[in-house]
Amino acid sequence: MLKKHAVESHPYIGVFSAVSEKVVVIPPIEGNVFEEALEVPVVKTTIGGTRVNGALMDINSQGAVVSDIIEEREIDELLDQLDVTVIPDPQNALGNNVLLNDNGAMIHPEISEEAEETIASQLDVNVKRGTIAGVRMVGSVAVATNKGVLVHPRVTDEEIEVLEDLFQVPVSKGTANHGSGWVGTCLVANTMGAVIGNDTTPIEMGRIEEGLGYLED
Helix, strand or coil, rough: EEEEEEEECECCHHHHEECCCCCCEEEECCHHHHHHHHCCCEECCEEECCCCCCHHHEEEEEEEEEHCCCCCHHHHHHHCCEEEEECCCCCCCHHHEEEEEECCECCCCCCCHHHHHHHHHHHHHEEEECCCCCCCCCCEEEEEECCEEEEEECCCCCHHHHHHHCCCCCECCCECCECCCCCCHHHHHHCEEEECCCCCCCHHHHHHHHHHHHHHC
């Protein structure tokens, strides 16, 4: 199910939330839209006292990797639903700098080798450094599920080839929020559905629905 939404009037859903096949993490806001669209339990918390959960963490079915600004109280709130690994790294906006599904993770080229190894082992994925549309903050310009990857329309053919090999699903180009290629900031998705910024047009919704594999069901 696809749902258009805004978080406190902001259409950048992916900045505030992170989702896997098992859980969605959102700030302390009304969560019914997320639960209905994504069909997973909702965890409400902050990261380092901020509401930009989606920028500071990434998750898959194995657990979460999260910025080291997270507080102990917040870790405890997450541990009710998923395993949590704190990663100290200068590129600590992990949601912006990591693109993830249950098969692979593409990471910002400057993330440390130690962080790379931790992501691989804790989330049980193959990891590769790369760019999308020449952008190093790969989590900001793409959304990956176990059915498809939606990416910035300026992605190159070479980048698409790398992405399809790593994530083992088809890659499609798209935008959201009325023309933004920074789709990772505009929506969150799993194989059951997506919550998408409310500025997204009907044409964009159709491309998202097709690109993330919802038309196959």
